[in-house]
Amino acid sequence: MQAVTSISSVGAENLSLSIGRRTILHGIDLPPVHRGEVLAIVGPNGAGKSSLMHCLCGLAKFDGRLLFDGVPVPAPARERRAWAPHIGYVPQNTGIRAKISVMELLLSAQKSHTRSVAVHKKELERAERVLERLDIMHLGQRLCPTLSGGQMQMVALAQALVLSPTLLLLDEPTSALDLRHQSQSLKLIRNYVRKIDEGGTPRAMALVILHDLNLALRYADRVLVIDDGRVSAHGALPETLSLDVVQRTFGVEGEFVQDSRGEQVLVAY
Numbered sequence: 047m048q049a050v051t052s053i054s055s056v057g058a059e060n061l062s063l064s065i066g067r068r069t070i071l072h073g074i075d076l077p078p079v080h081r082g083e084v085l086a087i088v089g090p091n092g093a094g095k096s097s098l099m100h101c102l103c104g105l106a107k108f109d110g111r112l113l114f115d116g117v118p119v120p121a122p123a124r125e126r127r128a129w130a131p132h133i134g135y136v137p138q139n140t141g142i143r144a145k146i147s148v149m150e151l152l153l154s155a156q157k158s159h160t161r162s163v164a165v166h167k168k169e170l171e172r173a174e175r176v177l178e179r180l181d182i183m184h185l186g187q188r189l190c191p192t193l194s195g196g197q198m199q200m201v202a203l204a205q206a207l208v209l210s211p212t213l214l215l216l217d218e219p220t221s222a223l224d225l226r227h228q229s230q231s232l233k234l235i236r237n238y239v240r241k242i243d244e245g246g247t248p249r250a251m252a253l254v255i256l257h258d259l260n261l262a263l264r265y266a267d268r269v270l271v272i273d274d275g276r277v278s279a280h281g282a283l284p285e286t287l288s289l290d291v292v293q294r295t296f297g298v299e300g301e302f303v304q305d306s307r308g309e310q311v312l313v314a315y
């Protein structure tokens with residue numbers, strides 16, 4: 047198995063997924079997403095967004111090509127394990143049932159069953175840093191099953207970030223969050239991917255499924271619109287998310303207005 051130290055881009059060609067006799071994804075092309083970029087994946091309920099993410103993180107067996115750094119990723123799970131440490135995947139349902147504290151969860155994610163005090167200290171500091179950035183230090187000693195839905199969602203994000211992945215795959219990471227935490231989490235994700243690492247390149251890239259198109263407009267660089275298992279639009283934001291695309295995809299009327307900072311905001315009727 048080849049050694050993989052990071053992932054610099056992710057893309058897909060003609061990716062299809064069937065479950066039983068039903069085809070869920072019909073030949074999806076995902077032009078490469080590079081480090082430093084946030085790609086929003088949007089589309090109606092049941093369109094295939096989570097299914098696409100399952101393919102990207104190795105949870106579903108698909109036809110077509112998944113490309114990391116422009117190179118097809120081998121299909122056998124054994125081969126794909128090489129990439130796993132570089133992927134931070136947060137699923138839609140993040141229920142963590144283990145009766146351990148949030149801090150224990152973040153330490154076990156880093157596999158810190160070490161006797162080395164120095165390593166343990168480093169991992170503890172990293173866990174504390176992530177909790178601090180997400181503004182959830184106060185949850186460190188709480189048992190995971192006692193957390194609220196929103197708190198659990200932020201802890202799941204912390205669990206992914208603590209491993210410093212180069213590819214973040216986030217399935218509706220803000221669905222249970224209040225207004226302040228929605229902005230805070232997406233700002234943190236954007237800053238995380240744009241941060242320049244020791245090699246002088248942005249640290250990571252993020253693919254984020256979002257239902258709130260205004261959050262996509264504010265925090266993502268590009269958008270992939272999925273409708274009925276197909277890509278119906280793809281490109282830079284805000285121009286790709288035209289009123290026509292919104293009407294066709296979601297079947298709603300609306301208009302774009304400018305907010306006080308001059309940014310485009312969608313008002314749907």
Ligand SMILES: Nc1ncnc2c1ncn2[C@@H]1O[C@H](COP(=O)(O)OP(=O)(O)OP(=O)(O)O)[C@@H](O)[C@H]1O
Pocket residue numbers: 065070089090091092093094095096097098
């Ligand atoms: N295990 C499964 N067996 C059969 N059908 C499935 C399975 N998982 C998903 N599907 C179907 O695949 C389609 C796409 O589902 P998916 O969860 O990818 O949609 P989504 O775009 O993420 O939707 P939502 O916005 O509601 O989360 C849906 O019609 C769903 O019913």
